[in-house]
Amino acid sequence: MREPAPCVARDMKAIVLNQYGGPDELTVTDHPDPKVAPGEVLIRVKAAGINPVDWKLASGGLDALMETHFPIIPGWDVAGVVEAVGLDVEEYSVGDEVIGYARKDTVELGTYAELVAANVRLVAPKPASLDWAQAAGLPLAGLTAYQALRRLNVTSGETVLVHAAAGGVGSLGVQIAKAFGARVIGTASERNHAFLTELGAEPVSYGDGLAERVRELAPEGVDAAVDFVGGQEAVEVSRQVTKDSTRVGSIADDAVTEFGGRYMWVRPSSEDLTELGRLADAGKLTVHVDRTYPLADAALAWRVSQAGSVRGKLVLTVD
Template identity: 50%
Template sequence: MKAMTYAKYGDENVLELTERPEPKVGPSQILVRVTRSSVNPVDWKVMSGGLDEMLETRFPAIPGWDVAGTVEKVGPDTPEFAVGDRVAAYARKMVNEGGTSAEYVTIPVEFAARIPEGVPDDVAGALPLTGLTARRAISALEVTDQDTVLVHAASGGVGYLASQLAVRTGATVLGTCSPENFEKLRRIGVTPLDYGDGLVDRVRDAVPNGVDAVADFAGGVLESTLAVLNDGGRHVSITDPAVLEHGGRWLWVRPDGSGLADLLSLVQTGDLTVDIDRTLPLEQLPEAYRLSREREAQGKIVIRVQD
């Protein structure tokens, strides 16, 4: 099968298109014929060696954890899916080796969710990591319709989805972003605030009594979070473990087929929108990583592996 691989840690220049054996399919696994993957910052951070202390890497490694495609084979004792089913997954594994930037990938059955009718592969392939991260954050914050919530980096990949999920609870949602994204947030029911110097004053102007919950998808904002958070308020971060020292929660996304199925159903009904910047072919994965690393994309970058 065709796959993008890297034989050593580095930037996007270590990626090359290679031929790799088709993965084996064990018990409680499915082999997915990959149609779409997508790029997340963690992909190129892993490739650079940034998570080497946590994840073992076996070279040559195939990067990528998001996937959409069709079931090609099922392993023994796998009644949940059948050949031909359209599925999506957040396919992170304990060993970094067989990722989703390839024509085929094997995943545990509990990672996978059926793609509902009417949801394109581009959208399903862009959703897993960011969607499950957003879902986990809003769940951890226990957001209700009585809350005022501040979302740092609300127009970004995770923040945009988390903001929509928070709005769905009936909460009042404020979101930080650059001014050019203000209208993007207003369209989903979020009050936009310019990030950077003066943010605390802007939050206090909007909600003089402070906020009940804060979701940090930006990093470097702990001081601002604590300054606007009510006594007894909840806060989470996906970027800053220092929140643990201040009563907050540091989150890592988990593979979750059931949770992904819920998100896909919201996409199907039009209650959740995935922001896609562009779709590039597998051969242009190095360019996709560069665009992500240099923050030139305004939404998710989808990778077209095959049709």
């Protein structure tokens, strides 16, 4: 039987939130290294992806859903190197490069840190084709897009409408739908149309007349629609242009359920994350990183995220 690694008390650098709030509440501090429980790996963080849920959670937006224990280290996305393994872990070894959607049952020890402990159910091998920043931007956004499209049963030959197609989730959703063999129509501002064309989507501008513009491209309607932005326009237009309203999904607006659509929440899945890695290494999926920031600039990165109009992903890098 493998003996557990000795526990040595040390302090790592981490971004910490001592109470609910916004970017101004974030501080860089020394924090005790996480313990490595059975079934877990300790990851030396190379990069941590930023997602809007990070600052929404920090403002108390998920307080009704998840137990929270302050001080909080935010973040659920990670890419890094295995530094230690739990006493029963056989899936990974020290030195392995991994990615993870390290969402735990409680909010406390996240990924904006030099080290993070994560259950093996939350991690997968890092795709060799992606650099550290790209790899850190894949887990939450990639899983969200992949699981949404799969739950809507998107298959080869179908036409899919993707809202907010140039964003972190949407840009991955476009590529995943294309990998499934679907035709993709994507909504975005005009400045992002060339970007969507490069990804393989047919771009349309959002705003007044969106339903008509979609119908010009798909006169008989689309087979499925997925909303990655929220708001009345995305949900209502999806209902209008989709042949079967039960094949409309949203990750941002539960009003979709009023006409039989699906309101969806991402689940951690090592298997799905591994499949995303395979798609990346097969040349079918990449992660567009808009900007990277050092760990100490997490507050600045949050302000940029909150301002919107990010193309692809924002990522924190850890030296």
